[in-house]
Amino acid sequence: MGVVHGQEMVLNIGPQHPATHGVLRLQVKTDGEVISEITPYLGYLHRCFEKHCENVSYEQVIPFTDRCDYLASMTMNFGYVVAMEQLMDIKVNDRVEYIRVIMAELQRIASHLLAIGVFGLDLGAFTPFLHMLRDRERIIDLFEMTCGARLLYNYMWVGGLSHDLPKGFVEATLNFLDYFEPKVDEFENLLGHNKIFVERTADIGIMPAEVAINYGVTGPNLRASGVNWDLRKDNPYSVYSKLDFNVPVGKGIKGTVGDSWDRFYVRLQEIRESVKIVRQAIDQLPKDGDVHQSMPKKIRPPKGSIYSRTESPRGDLGYYIESDGSDTPYRLKMRSPAFTALGVLNEIAGGWLMSDVLAILGSLDIVLGEIDR
Amino acid sequence: MTVDFIFEFLSGLLDGFISSNSLLIISMLVPCLAIFGFITVYALVVIYAELKVSSFIQDKVGPMGQGVGLHAGKWGLLQPIADALKLLLKEDIIPSSADRPLFILAPFMIFIGAFISFIAIPFGESIIVTDLNIGIFYILGVGSIAVLSLILAGWASNNKWSLYGGMRSAAQIVSYEIPAGLSLIVVIMLAGTLNMQDIIKYQAGGIFNWIIFDNPFVPIAFVVYFISAIAETNRTPFDLPESESELVAGFATEYSGMRYAFFFLSEYANMFVVSAVAAAGFLGGWHSPIQGFMDSPAWGVFWMINKTGFLIFVMIWLRWTLPRLRVDQLMNVCWKVFLPLALINIFGVAIWTVVFNS
Amino acid sequence: MSEDLQKLIDEAVKKALAGDDEAINGIEDRVTRAKAKAALVKAKREQPNASEKSSTSESNEEQPAVENSENVTSKITKMLDYKFSDCLDGELHSDFIQLKPEYWFEIAKFLKEDPDAYFDSLQCNTGFDLGDGMLESRYNLHSMKHLHSIEIRIKVNIDNPDIPSVESIWRVADWFERETYDMFGINFTGHRDLRRILLPEDWDGWPLRKDYEEQETYHGIVVPKVKEGWE
Numbered sequence: 001m002g003v004v005h006g007q008e009m010v011l012n013i014g015p016q017h018p019a020t021h022g023v024l025r026l027q028v029k030t031d032g033e034v035i036s037e038i039t040p041y042l043g044y045l046h047r048c049f050e051k052h053c054e055n056v057s058y059e060q061v062i063p064f065t066d067r068c069d070y071l072a073s074m075t076m077n078f079g080y081v082v083a084m085e086q087l088m089d090i091k092v093n094d095r096v097e098y099i100r101v102i103m104a105e106l107q108r109i110a111s112h113l114l115a116i117g118v119f120g121l122d123l124g125a126f127t128p129f130l131h132m133l134r135d136r137e138r139i140i141d142l143f144e145m146t147c148g149a150r151l152l153y154n155y156m157w158v159g160g161l162s163h164d165l166p167k168g169f170v171e172a173t174l175n176f177l178d179y180f181e182p183k184v185d186e187f188e189n190l191l192g193h194n195k196i197f198v199e200r201t202a203d204i205g206i207m208p209a210e211v212a213i214n215y216g217v218t219g220p221n222l223r224a225s226g227v228n229w230d231l232r233k234d235n236p237y238s239v240y241s242k243l244d245f246n247v248p249v250g251k252g253i254k255g256t257v258g259d260s261w262d263r264f265y266v267r268l269q270e271i272r273e274s275v276k277i278v279r280q281a282i283d284q285l286p287k288d289g290d291v292h293q294s295m296p297k298k299i300r301p302p303k304g305s306i307y308s309r310t311e312s313p314r315g316d317l318g319y320y321i322e323s324d325g326s327d328t329p330y331r332l333k334m335r336s337p338a339f340t341a342l343g344v345l346n347e348i349a350g351g352w353l354m355s356d357v358l359a360i361l362g363s364l365d366i367v368l369g370e371i372d373r
Numbered sequence: 374m375t376v377d378f379i380f381e382f383l384s385g386l387l388d389g390f391i392s393s394n395s396l397l398i399i400s401m402l403v404p405c406l407a408i409f410g411f412i413t414v415y416a417l418v419v420i421y422a423e424l425k426v427s428s429f430i431q432d433k434v435g436p437m438g439q440g441v442g443l444h445a446g447k448w449g450l451l452q453p454i455a456d457a458l459k460l461l462l463k464e465d466i467i468p469s470s471a472d473r474p475l476f477i478l479a480p481f482m483i484f485i486g487a488f489i490s491f492i493a494i495p496f497g498e499s500i501i502v503t504d505l506n507i508g509i510f511y512i513l514g515v516g517s518i519a520v521l522s523l524i525l526a527g528w529a530s531n532n533k534w535s536l537y538g539g540m541r542s543a544a545q546i547v548s549y550e551i552p553a554g555l556s557l558i559v560v561i562m563l564a565g566t567l568n569m570q571d572i573i574k575y576q577a578g579g580i581f582n583w584i585i586f587d588n589p590f591v592p593i594a595f596v597v598y599f600i601s602a603i604a605e606t607n608r609t610p611f612d613l614p615e616s617e618s619e620l621v622a623g624f625a626t627e628y629s630g631m632r633y634a635f636f637f638l639s640e641y642a643n644m645f646v647v648s649a650v651a652a653a654g655f656l657g658g659w660h661s662p663i664q665g666f667m668d669s670p671a672w673g674v675f676w677m678i679n680k681t682g683f684l685i686f687v688m689i690w691l692r693w694t695l696p697r698l699r700v701d702q703l704m705n706v707c708w709k710v711f712l713p714l715a716l717i718n719i720f721g722v723a724i725w726t727v728v729f730n731s
Numbered sequence: 732m733s734e735d736l737q738k739l740i741d742e743a744v745k746k747a748l749a750g751d752d753e754a755i756n757g758i759e760d761r762v763t764r765a766k767a768k769a770a771l772v773k774a775k776r777e778q779p780n781a782s783e784k785s786s787t788s789e790s791n792e793e794q795p796a797v798e799n800s801e802n803v804t805s806k807i808t809k810m811l812d813y814k815f816s817d818c819l820d821g822e823l824h825s826d827f828i829q830l831k832p833e834y835w836f837e838i839a840k841f842l843k844e845d846p847d848a849y850f851d852s853l854q855c856n857t858g859f860d861l862g863d864g865m866l867e868s869r870y871n872l873h874s875m876k877h878l879h880s881i882e883i884r885i886k887v888n889i890d891n892p893d894i895p896s897v898e899s900i901w902r903v904a905d906w907f908e909r910e911t912y913d914m915f916g917i918n919f920t921g922h923r924d925l926r927r928i929l930l931p932e933d934w935d936g937w938p939l940r941k942d943y944e945e946q947e948t949y950h951g952i953v954v955p956k957v958k959e960g961w962e
Contacts, residue, residue, distance in 0.1 A: 011533055033700070043929040050914075051938060124610065124697030130431040196696050213852055213875060216903030229875065236410055307855060307871050307882065320857045320871070331939075335855040343906045354537075355613070355699045372929060 008036065008164060013358075015044055021118065021361070022368025024342075033353045038346045039274050045372040053241075053332040058084065058158065058299040061332065066152040068334060069370035071114055074143075075312040077156040082237050083308035083319040088301045095289030096160050097239045102173070102281045103143075103155065105274040109180075110139045111313035112220075112274075114266045119264060119362040120191050123200050128191045136181055138176050159295035170282055177275055186270055192261075192268060201264060202255030205348045205360035209258065215338035215347065219315025221364060224250035224266045225258035231311040243280050245273045260363035267365070269273045270305035300327055314365055336370040375502050380402050404502045408491045412642055423689050424452065430693045463630030468531060470694045471627060475529035479522045480628065480635035485538075486518030487642035493650045495569045497659050497673035508569035509561065512650055513554055520546045520645065524634070530627035538626070541613050541700050548707045549611075550606035555715035556598035559591060559722045560584055560637040560654040574657030580662040585655040590721035595655045597715050599684070602647035604707070606640055608688055610695040611703060648684035649677070651680065656680050745772045803879040804828060807848060811838060820886065827869075827882040835885060836895040836921070842872065843900050846923040849876045853897070856907035860940045864889045866917055870897075887917065896922035914939040 013026040017347060023044035029037040049068060053061050065080050066073040085092065117132035140150050147155045147163050155162050191197055207217070209225045222229055230247040232240040248269035251261035305322040315337025324330040341364045349360045379400040384393060391399075421436070428435030436449025467476055490512045494503040505511050527539015541719050561567060563584055564575040576583050585591050604611040628636065652658060657680075659673030667675070698706070792927055808828050811818055813903045821832040830838065842850045850872040859867035866887050873880040885894055896919035898904040908919045909928040916937035919925055927930060935946045 009533065041928075043931065046929045048938070120696060124612070126427075127431050127693050127697065130433060134432055191696075194696065196698055199702055200696060200699055214902045216853060216901070227875070234878070309854070316854075318855050318871070320869070322856055322859070331857070331859055333855065333857040339906065340903050343903065347902075353699065353701065 021366055022371075024366075024368055024371075026345075026357075026361075028357070029239050030352070030354065035354060035357055037351060038198050038341055038357065042342075042368075042372055045368045047332065047373065049373040050332055053329050057327045058301070058329060061329065062157065063152070063154045064333070066154055067334065067369065068373055069314065069338070069367050070151060071367055072107055072111040072313045073151065073153050074103045075111075075310065075317065077153065078104050078238075078353075079308070079310040079312065079317045081156045081158055082310055083306055083321055084299070084301065086308050087304065087306045087321060087323065088158070088296070088299070090159050090294055090296065092159060092294045093286075093289045094239070095286045096291050098227070098281050098285045099161060099165060100156055101238055101240065101243070102278055102285075103146075105277045106139050106142065106173070108274045108313045109271050109278075110136045112271050112344055113139075114308070115313070115365040116187070116191070116264060116267055119359075119365075120197070122358050122362040123197065124346060125191060125194075125197065128187060131183075131190075132187065134369055135180055138180075142169065142172055142176065145172065148331055148335070151262060152332075155235070157295060158299055160293065161291040161318065161355060164291045170285070173278065177279060181272075181275055184268065184275075188268055189238060198254050198261060200355075200359055201260040201363065204255075204356050205260045205363060206256050207258045207344065207348045211344065211347060215344040217315070217342070217344050218335050219311070219313070220266045220270060221263055221315065221341055223248065223350075224262035225331060226252075229310055231316060235309065237310055239281075242284065245277050245280075249271065260359055263331070263363040263365075265323065298327070300325070309335075312337060314367065315341065328366055334370075334373060336373065338364075338366040338370045339366075342366050342371055375500060376400055378499070379403055382579065386619070399412040404492070408488070408502065410470050410486065412491065412638070412645075415645060416638050416641050417457065418684060419644070420453040420454070420456060421450065422686070424449075426686065426689050427693045430690070435455060440636045456685065457634070461631055465632070466628050466629050468507075471531045473528040476627075477524035478630075479529060480632045480639075482522035482525065482643075483519050483639045484635050486515060486522065487639040487646065490646045491513045491568060494646065495653055495658060496677050498570075498670040500670075500674060501570065503618040504568065504570050507567045509557055509650065509654065510567050511573070512646065513550070513557065516643070516646070517550065519605075519639070526628070532627055535626050537676045538613075542607060543705060545607070545613070545700075547604050548704060549601045552597050552707065552711035552715045553601035553605060555712070556594040556601070556717060557650070557654060558719055562700075562719070562722060563587055563591070563726070564690070569653055569658075573653055573660065576657040577660055577664075579660075579664040580657070583655065583657040583660075588722050588725050590718050590725060591655070594722070595651070597711050598655070599651055599687075600708075601711060603688055603691065604703070606643040606647060606688075608644070608692050610691065611696055612692075613700050613703065639681075644685055644688055645681060648681045648688070651684055652677065652680035663724060804881050807842075807881055810845075810848065811841075814841060827884050829884050829886070832885050832887055832894045836897060836900075839897040839900050847877075848874065850874045850881070851876070851901075853901035853903050853907070854880070856904060856911055858911035858917060859938065860915065861886070862941060866892050866915055866940075867913060868894055868917055893919045893920050894918070895920055895926075898922055913937075916940070 008029055008031050011028045011030060013028060015023045015025045025040045025041040025044070027041060028035055047067075049064055052064055056064075062080060064079055065076040069076050081100075084090075113132040113136045117129035121129040143153060143155075144150050145166055146169060147153050148253065149155075198283045207221065207225050209222075209227045212222045212225045212227065215224075218229070226249060228247055228249050231237075232245075233247055248266050250257050250266055252259070252262060254261045301321075301323040303323060303325045305320065307318060309316050309318045311317070317337055318335030318336075320331070320333040320335065321329055322331040343362065345361065349357050352360070380397060383396050383400055387396065401458050424433045427433075436452035467473060493505055493508045495501040495504075495508075523542045523546070524539045527535045527537070527542075530536075560572060564572040566572060566575075572584075580586070585595050657676075659677040661668045661672060661676050747962045783954075804825060804827065805823070806853075808819065808823055811828065815834050818830055818838060820829045822829075842848050852873045852875055854871040854873045857869045859869060861867055866889055868885050868887075870883045870885075871880060872883065887894060890917075894917055896904070896908055898908055898919070899921075905922075905924075906928060908922055909925060911917055912919060912922075912925055913927040913929055914937060927934065931949075934949070937948070938941055945956055948954060
């Protein structure tokens, strides 16, 4: 071919950089533009979450889980609460379950909007980012109406919720969904089918299904590689078995299966599916039921351990909780989906250009708070 | 030709008192100061326009204020002035390992490159600083000084990211000058002259005499020229050299305060120059679209500024709508799409003119 | 995809399967190269299944088959006990399998490749400080094909915490084991690059152990121990 090899340069992207989604340092070996190896350096946001959890009581762990993945706090709470209720064998009533599903799905929409917006921003499309943030604001207003907080909710408690839905929440949500559904088509046209965007993302950073499973990648990243695996359908928890929705899987419409455009498109489709789920959940929501009904007076689980998984917007969130019969956890480990997503970066980004690496990083949708805990 | 006009006027007034050489120098300085003032005012206007237009596109509010003296003035009009003041008052940081003389030289060079192309831009019937017979050629040539200064800026900052930005921008500007120049050859062929005022005079007589409607190949040349011009001024979708999310600020990473302002001032000045050349070459310059209506020399300035302003608005519009192209895709588009297209255009225009003898 | 391209990719994959690695790396176009790599992975996956089936068919009648039932753990325990003698550590449990550290690498390979077990996904790796001078590493495995999961626990002594590393089998274990090493000090032998991942490289001590004391200073910054009175 006639390849000219220059000297290899070692470059640092970050820790302060507009495009690294948090405080992340990527050490990149490149010979000009083509990358040969990427080494991520983590730990800038490590706040000793797991050590803290060993010293506080089980209820006090919930605000800590909020702060791990701060862009999807509801689903972080949800995962923990589902694990605890399995450990303690608590059954909550239907109203609580449906409200939890509504909140988790609204949170999924908000998180995906931000993920797609920031992905576009990294590639230079400034406008879709602002449009998506405008719609995310409306979801956050709904959350604020319910529990008073905009970003870190501390909403789902073991055995129930902190507050019941306020008056007017259901109408406000239905109004929002009616306003929002046509916007998703707008986003798809503005960003998704834009020729420049497609050129920048199709066939870039292809992740074959084998590699994805071997590296433990889950969630939209795995589904974009063609594997139909969604914990809400394959390992249902809460009331997901009563709701009817599809699982979008990457099909390689604009390029190969598992490229960055697929990861973007799977997230866009998931927003549509979540809108469907929220509508059904609101329909099936029982009118009465006390959200504080099954909350135990003192959380003291029996001795034992449990590993339970739920589906967060970034993937497969796992909590491994070991209890020794006292009020504080003996060991709590959070298996975060973005941790494994970042681990696969070196595998799929070797051999691409510098601008592609940032595109691939954007398509993986990582949040440093969850990776470093 | 304003320099000559001022020279005659002043020598009529002050003949005995001051020597004719110094009168010549004064009469050359006056229009330059006028151009400088124009660039300053234009920069303030275009910065405000960019903020407001981008706000409308992005569903934001943009600079707003409640009245003079509060916040940013009514409708946020004081915002650009506040921006300029802020940049002037910033601390001037030069990294200790940077190459000092080159570091300081780079912003001046790029501004000089943008500034001296203003002297050949026709604002009105006889309102042009100097009416060179090689007007268009001169503007194209002088616009390349920017390349040199961008490489200097990238190198002198002693920073890998700036180096990347400088290299990319040099490659980009040099490549895109070729389709731009070739598209302007179409204009020169049809008008038969390189002189800016004569090109505009060729288009006298209302909208259908404008060069863009002369020939079905010319609109293609216009589009090729316009897009290459956007690439030359480093605007999105071609703003890889200064792409914020990838290279922090590219070649301008290490610059702060007024030096940083010079880079972006010259980017806006460049935008004006290329839009003015497009307006003069393709869209009829200072002629009004309807012959006889608002057609006096004073109105000429109005039409010229409007046409240029419209093209600048299109540039701003494109910036906030499209994502940016990757550097190899950029080069692909230039060499594999625009260059053949521009060459085919030249042949097409020539053959059409000969066949239809228009 | 055009036919020529498809032929090129097929040839390159055939050559790579025969051992010629340069066949795929020599493809100029980046996109085609990536597609060829994906096709190679797919082809490799279909190969070992054929060889595994033939090797285990002889001992098939004595090995219990694994189903989607609740007794997955006990069935796997029996399989492991049959195939690897003396790998189980202590009594049998119903929710998890307690193994000795020595044969962990071979057992992991077997669990991943055996068509009845086929645990192709390591879900989570947790470190534990059990007190009494014992550390433990727990693995949650899951099979995407058979949809069953098990938990494996390996106990080691705190004075000699060596466990074979499985990061060449499940690549996700690379970072999981680095994190467990970082927090507990369990040394995973055979890991290609075992260093701290969340804490700085020159930090002292293993934070998640129950007897952990923070160091006095780190590069001159005082590490605070008493946190009362913080507002």
